[in-house]
Amino acid sequence: MEIFNFSAFLQDYFKTSYHVLDSSIQKKDYVSLDLSVKNQALECFDFSVSNNLNTYINTFLFERNAKVAFGGYLEKRNLYKRSNYFNDNTLENERNIHLGIDLWCPAQTPIFSLFNATVHSFKNNTQFGDYGPTIILCHHINEVVFYTLYGHLSLESIANLEIGQVFKQNQQIGALGESQVNGDYPPHLHFQIIKDLQGNFGDYPGVCNESQVDFYKINCPDPNLILKL
Template structure:
């Protein structure tokens, strides 16, 4: 199935928004947030500090009377420069284009399976600036197999699960971690759709370089096709 048809397939799975964060939080409590290099507010604090990030996010949510800040698909970000895991001298090779949607909210917020599926893999990705505890679910709808990735979880989210466990849409599969385990970020969920995992296990690139973005854009469709946070 080509990219256009697959995106249409994803969009048609549900006419209604599919929730990936605590279903008690209404979509009316979501507010878009920009974390690209275009956001000059990011120049006003130390982006290498998780505490400064948390303060910035909390003030943003309070100002906008929101419980969740969301966004970031294909957003070009300079925040990854704080980590040698992503940083690269060449602009074309620098991994700074975000491939998922981030949902910024309080630690320990419930994370939900967006669709029926099974646990494909899980792992604690411990690099500074990485996902921390991560779960990947495998889904099959009709003949189409694809995956969803849930990053920046708490440690307990991956303690009592095993590969092959069945999950149902809306099941709680984990909780958001704090900065001590989630790669040194303010608490948030990184949610990503992946067509081909390329033999990865409990991990998959969440940011791309400019050089490779054409491939990753095709392999990692816009998560909003399922979440429908924005019309």
């Protein structure tokens, strides 16, 4: 029996780009951002202070005359060393591989559903370094069921939400949160595609250990297969 290839399905079915930010933001307004351990500019960077990263990203955008910085899929980052949520001081258990794509832009930026969807779950994930307010949507396309996760939203985004609530494609589902509510990060969207939620509710790992990468590459394909940034 042929094994279903979720990444191939995404690549074959979605031929044009889809957006989670306002469609008026043009492709030329996006710029790729490297926050990996390979970025030498970050070697002596103090990630423990979110304002430092905020200044770095804002300067990065300003110097490139861009509106949105994006990137991070399967990126190995030192950013998570600041939080015990990802780091228990043992290298074999450290989670530092990013599983979604980040879109860095101002707080209150509207976020939209990529496709017709129902709300699977939502939650305020409040641990330091976690998602903060998070929405998970369920999609049924060509008899394939999968999920999209939107993390680091505003509290207002989940205040009146209901499980099973229907969103149409390109309908606003929420907005980005400030650092005070989004896990202590500069404002950004963590966007992730998930085939199997594995029983999770309002949450799903967005960062994994290096030993888990092979599984998550299959279960959480590159969001750029759809966003095409």
